[in-house]
Amino acid sequence: MSTLSQKAAAIRQPAPGNAAGTAPPVLSVRDVRITDRAGGREIVHGVGFTLVPGRTVGIVGESGSGKTLTCRAALGILPAHFEVSHGSIEIEGRDIADLSPAQWTALRGSTISAVFQDPASYLNPSITVGAQVAEVLRVKKGVGRRAARREAVELLDAVHLRDPELVYGQYVHELSGGMLQRVLIAAAVAAGPRILIADEATTALDVTVQAEILDLLADLRDRTGLALVVVSHDLAVVAQLCDEVLVMREGEVVEHGPTREVLHHPRHDYTRLLIAEHQQYGLEKYLAVEEDA
Amino acid sequence: MSTAGDPRTAGDPRTAGDARTAGDTSPSHGTGAASAEPVLRIEDLAVHYGPRRRRRRALHGVSLSVTPGETVGVIGETGSGKSTLARAALGLVRASAGSIAVDGEDVTSHGPRQWRALRRRGVIQYVFQDPLRSLDPDLTVGTSLAEPLLIQGRDRDEADRRVRAFLARVRLDPDLLDRLPGELSGGQRQRVAVARALVTEPRLVILDEPVSALDSANRVQILDILKELRADGVALVFISHDLGSVAGVADRIAVLYQGELVETGAARDVISAPRHPYTRLLVRSAPTLHSAPADRAERAALRALLHI
Numbered sequence: 001m002s003t004l005s006q007k008a009a010a011i012r013q014p015a016p017g018n019a020a021g022t023a024p025p026v027l028s029v030r031d032v033r034i035t036d037r038a039g040g041r042e043i044v045h046g047v048g049f050t051l052v053p054g055r056t057v058g059i060v061g062e063s064g065s066g067k068t069l070t071c072r073a074a075l076g077i078l079p080a081h082f083e084v085s086h087g088s089i090e091i092e093g094r095d096i097a098d099l100s101p102a103q104w105t106a107l108r109g110s111t112i113s114a115v116f117q118d119p120a121s122y123l124n125p126s127i128t129v130g131a132q133v134a135e136v137l138r139v140k141k142g143v144g145r146r147a148a149r150r151e152a153v154e155l156l157d158a159v160h161l162r163d164p165e166l167v168y169g170q171y172v173h174e175l176s177g178g179m180l181q182r183v184l185i186a187a188a189v190a191a192g193p194r195i196l197i198a199d200e201a202t203t204a205l206d207v208t209v210q211a212e213i214l215d216l217l218a219d220l221r222d223r224t225g226l227a228l229v230v231v232s233h234d235l236a237v238v239a240q241l242c243d244e245v246l247v248m249r250e251g252e253v254v255e256h257g258p259t260r261e262v263l264h265h266p267r268h269d270y271t272r273l274l275i276a277e278h279q280q281y282g283l284e285k286y287l288a289v290e291e292d293a
Numbered sequence: 294m295s296t297a298g299d300p301r302t303a304g305d306p307r308t309a310g311d312a313r314t315a316g317d318t319s320p321s322h323g324t325g326a327a328s329a330e331p332v333l334r335i336e337d338l339a340v341h342y343g344p345r346r347r348r349r350r351a352l353h354g355v356s357l358s359v360t361p362g363e364t365v366g367v368i369g370e371t372g373s374g375k376s377t378l379a380r381a382a383l384g385l386v387r388a389s390a391g392s393i394a395v396d397g398e399d400v401t402s403h404g405p406r407q408w409r410a411l412r413r414r415g416v417i418q419y420v421f422q423d424p425l426r427s428l429d430p431d432l433t434v435g436t437s438l439a440e441p442l443l444i445q446g447r448d449r450d451e452a453d454r455r456v457r458a459f460l461a462r463v464r465l466d467p468d469l470l471d472r473l474p475g476e477l478s479g480g481q482r483q484r485v486a487v488a489r490a491l492v493t494e495p496r497l498v499i500l501d502e503p504v505s506a507l508d509s510a511n512r513v514q515i516l517d518i519l520k521e522l523r524a525d526g527v528a529l530v531f532i533s534h535d536l537g538s539v540a541g542v543a544d545r546i547a548v549l550y551q552g553e554l555v556e557t558g559a560a561r562d563v564i565s566a567p568r569h570p571y572t573r574l575l576v577r578s579a580p581t582l583h584s585a586p587a588d589r590a591e592r593a594a595l596r597a598l599l600h601i
Contacts, residue, residue, distance in 0.1 A: 062508055281541030
């Protein structure tokens with residue numbers, strides 16, 4: 001545990017005052033609409049939230065709800081033909097609308113970072129995973145070869161990979177899905193970003209492994225003041241980690257509020273449906289509601 | 294990983310399971326079903342893979358029985374042996390020890406021909422995660438569904454009537470009869486696979502991850518259909534890594550860990566009062582709408598206990 005906190009401190013300086021939630025927002029999304037220029041259709045009809053260091057916002061919705069497009073807009077990686085047609089996105093107070101590709105490259109990894117569902121497809125199969133984490137450090141932080149290797153091993157340790165020295169020299173095909181997702185998280189936080197977007201990052205994993213990854217994200221947030229955006233089709237995954245939830249459906253935010261409020265007093269029928277599904281076909285059927293009033 | 298205080302179910306897990314069912318005050322039909330002759334009885338099953346010198350144990354000492362109208366959920370993660378269990382129950386892999394009886398018939402050493410006869414009689418059917426594995430991509434939905442009935446020697450009119458009835462049961466429009474599986478959505482395809490498993494009115498259906506590839510609306514629909522089957526006395530074995538889905542439909546739950554059943558009991562008891570540390574870890578790991586942050590520490594302790 002102490003290695004994690006030391007490493008976490010090295011990942012970034014804890015933001016002062018984040019406990020009170022008074023720090024200035026690191027990510028502001030204001031009434032963002034996203035249009036497919038090719039089809040001339042608006043796909044996302046107005047999403048807005050503000051994220052301060054050490055806090056977590058969750059976006060829930062099925063495929064096609066616009067949750068992933070919203071994240072991609074914040075990362076500056078919208079697919080071809082798609083554009084933010086209305087509203088604004090600010091990262092650390094800076095509007096991202098007219099960033100040049102070079103400015104984006106400087107921002108990604110060191111300020112805003114992301115992990116997605118299928119970790120294997122984001123790693124090069126012919127280079128050891130450790131070298132790929134070290135590469136982030138060398139490119140983003142200008143760390144020398146030897147120091148980058150040492151720091152990469154420390155990062156692999158910080159994401160609770162057992163025997164990080166061994167893992168450093170292994171290839172994608174030698175590691176399980178859960179281990180690969182840890183490697184990807186290590187690479188994502190290597191340059192000390194202030195915002196991490198986890199888009200269905202645990203969807204393909206076994207339930208015990210999913211819990212470990214979610215615990216790891218919560219640890220990083222609590223110890224380093226990282227701000228998290230957690231995107232999932234599962235309301236329960238989001239509920240576990242997030243202070244605030246947006247429920248999206250067909251490009252629309254149908255409900256937005258503090259997690260507890262949304263779970264206990266859902267206002268929209270779709271949110272009620274998501275909750276009812278859990279009560280009918282979920283562990284909630286047998287587990288008493290814990291006292292959290 | 295066995296220790297002196299090993300809390301895994303000792304001896305025959307069924308005995309422990311039935312004891313729990315008897316103590317269950319909820320109006321489950323578990324007690325009534327327990328007296329009926331099991332449709333599936335697996336005793337002390339072991340399965341090994343690989344050549345003699347590099348034999349790997351996939352299942353060991355697994356005992357499980359399922360009575361008519363009962364849904365037994367088998368939960369396990371990657372590598373737990375859950376798909377091997379499904380394959381063994383369907384005669385697709387050979388048992389290296391123990392016995393399997395389907396509808397009172399010992400099938401342990403059945404060859405492919407005997408298994409085919411069993412399936413032809415419509416005693417046992419299956420649904421897999423990927424419906425394309427159980428549906429011929431070149432046959433229309435109508436042909437696929439009628440085929441098992443025609444093989445049984447029923448006439449075309451009767452087969453057609455039944456196909457339509459079962460299509461309605463899985464909430465699919467008769468318009469789909471002329472379509473190919475490739476023209477359907479994933480959810481529709483899986484419902485066709487369920488209908489195909491049901492047309493011959495089997496006594497037992499083995500479902501291996503039937504809802505894992507579906508979005509939540511389709512998942513709920515399939516689970517609703519499975520729940521309705523119990524009233525008809527069909528026995529279901531629902532194998533999945535998804536605790537929530539299993540908890541939603543199963544009367545009893547068996548937990549598979551590293552090739553062994555570590556706990557079997559009434560669904561309510563296994564979820565609300567798990568006894569084996571691995572079951573506790575599973576239950577504490579599955580995110581719920583009311584997950585408490587305190588679970589994090591408990592999970593860490595359980596992982597340490599299990600050395601994982």
